[in-house]
Amino acid sequence: MSPVIIVLAVISAVLALTMLFTKNPITSALCLLGVLIMTAGIYGLIGEHLIATIQLVVYAGAIMVLFIFSIMLLNLNTESTDFKDKPGLFVGAIAMGFSVFGFIAFALNEHFANHRQDFPMGEFTSDKVAALGGNSKVLSHALFSQFYISFEVISLALLIAIVGAVVLAKRKFD
Amino acid sequence: MTNDVLIQVLAAFLFTIGMLVVLLRRDTIMVLMGIELLLNAANISLVAFSKSGGMIDGQLQVFFVITVAAAESAIGLSILVNLYRNFGSIQTQSATTLKG
Numbered sequence: 024m025s026p027v028i029i030v031l032a033v034i035s036a037v038l039a040l041t042m043l044f045t046k047n048p049i050t051s052a053l054c055l056l057g058v059l060i061m062t063a064g065i066y067g068l069i070g071e072h073l074i075a076t077i078q079l080v081v082y083a084g085a086i087m088v089l090f091i092f093s094i095m096l097l098n099l100n101t102e103s104t105d106f107k108d109k110p111g112l113f114v115g116a117i118a119m120g121f122s123v124f125g126f127i128a129f130a131l132n133e134h135f136a137n138h139r140q141d142f143p144m145g146e147f148t149s150d151k152v153a154a155l156g157g158n159s160k161v162l163s164h165a166l167f168s169q170f171y172i173s174f175e176v177i178s179l180a181l182l183i184a185i186v187g188a189v190v191l192a193k194r195k196f197d
Numbered sequence: 198m199t200n201d202v203l204i205q206v207l208a209a210f211l212f213t214i215g216m217l218v219v220l221l222r223r224d225t226i227m228v229l230m231g232i233e234l235l236l237n238a239a240n241i242s243l244v245a246f247s248k249s250g251g252m253i254d255g256q257l258q259v260f261f262v263i264t265v266a267a268a269e270s271a272i273g274l275s276i277l278v279n280l281y282r283n284f285g286s287i288q289t290q291s292a293t294t295l296k297g
Binding site: 024025028029032035036039040042043048051052055058059062065066069070071073074077078081082085086089090093094096097099112113116117120121123124127128131132135142144145146147148151152161162165166170173177178180181184185187188189191192 | 199200201202203204205206207209210211212213214215216217218220221222224226227229230233234237240241244245248250251252253256257259260261263264265266267268269270271272274275276277278279281287
């Protein structure tokens, strides 16, 4: 177990908890930005360099800038209603969430300890990917040959979403 | 505990926190940020399982998930701007016009 991955995982867990409990939306947005950057670090450490780059450029770069921009545009300060004002709901949701997390963690431990060998390894092991010219080359080749229709469809969906966002933000409903 | 277990447990933890943010916070923008955290947790899980299984399908799926997340946040934030224009607030309890 690589110590750098442990450090990144602990930092992102702490940042996620801060994001949940802080009252200021801009602090939450910066914590989420930190979580996304740590995630990019984890992708890089397990050898997924292309995904790490895309995570940094698109997620941490574009999407979070959009979030911080709209927080500043709407001039949001501290939430006027405290989200802990119903203690029963708050404690219940936290307890439910962490019991679900406990079950998932237990199941994952069990899976990796006893049942991992039931699933055959795929074709793209680390050595094979390195021999084929690296992670980026293998992923791009699959993206533009096997998945090219999905690629075109997702680009069309992105275009429609951007046109829709412009229409929604421009129009005055009356 | 290996790297794979650690990364999967981290993904489950981030998913839990994202779900709690969506459930508990009252600002619409916090709900959108919670959705981003949920998608990010699912991405981590996809990439780590796919990597440990010697496949590339998970990584390719993550491309599409990131694109959908970008589209979703663009639409969501423009809806939020409209919400602010119409109700003067982005608290989830302020937009109750549809309540019967």
